[in-house]
Amino acid sequence: MAARVLDSFALVAYFRGEADGVPVKELLHKAAQADKPLHMTEVNYAEVKYIILRKDGAGAWEAATKVLETLPIEFHPATRALADVAADFKSRISFSLADAFAAALAKEKKAELVTGDPDFKAVEKEVKVVWLK
Numbered sequence: 001m002a003a004r005v006l007d008s009f010a011l012v013a014y015f016r017g018e019a020d021g022v023p024v025k026e027l028l029h030k031a032a033q034a035d036k037p038l039h040m041t042e043v044n045y046a047e048v049k050y051i052i053l054r055k056d057g058a059g060a061w062e063a064a065t066k067v068l069e070t071l072p073i074e075f076h077p078a079t080r081a082l083a084d085v086a087a088d089f090k091s092r093i094s095f096s097l098a099d100a101f102a103a104a105l106a107k108e109k110k111a112e113l114v115t116g117d118p119d120f121k122a123v124e125k126e127v128k129v130v131w132l133k
Contacts, residue, residue: 001034003111007113007114015067028071041082042077043086082101102115
């Protein structure tokens with residue numbers, strides 16, 4: 001299985017039980033079986049948290065954190081090197097800073113970026129995108 005980076009779109013869909021969360025659940029299961037975690041930046045983690053808190057409330061986030069602890073996801077800090085790549089993306093592409101960090105991690109890891117967010121169409125020439133939709 002190729003290395004994969006999750007955008008917040010993917011993890012939010014998983015936690016909210018949306019249709020796009022079904023393939024994410026399958027990816028998480030495969031990652032656990034292969035003992036090869038998926039990847040996500042701490043910046044995207046923050047985006048997942050605030051979206052769930054805002055849309056579903058503190059109780060939903062509390063439940064999500066219990067599940068999150070069991071998932072095969074390796075979280076990566078926003079290092080200076082990663083921030084430089086994210087800033088480069090953000091300077092050229094009109095998407096969120098969190099999206100820029102997800103793209104930067106995928107580029108750094110030479111990984112596939114898993115998302116359903118159409119904003120990532122702009123980076124397809126630089127990063128392999130696996131579309132949930």
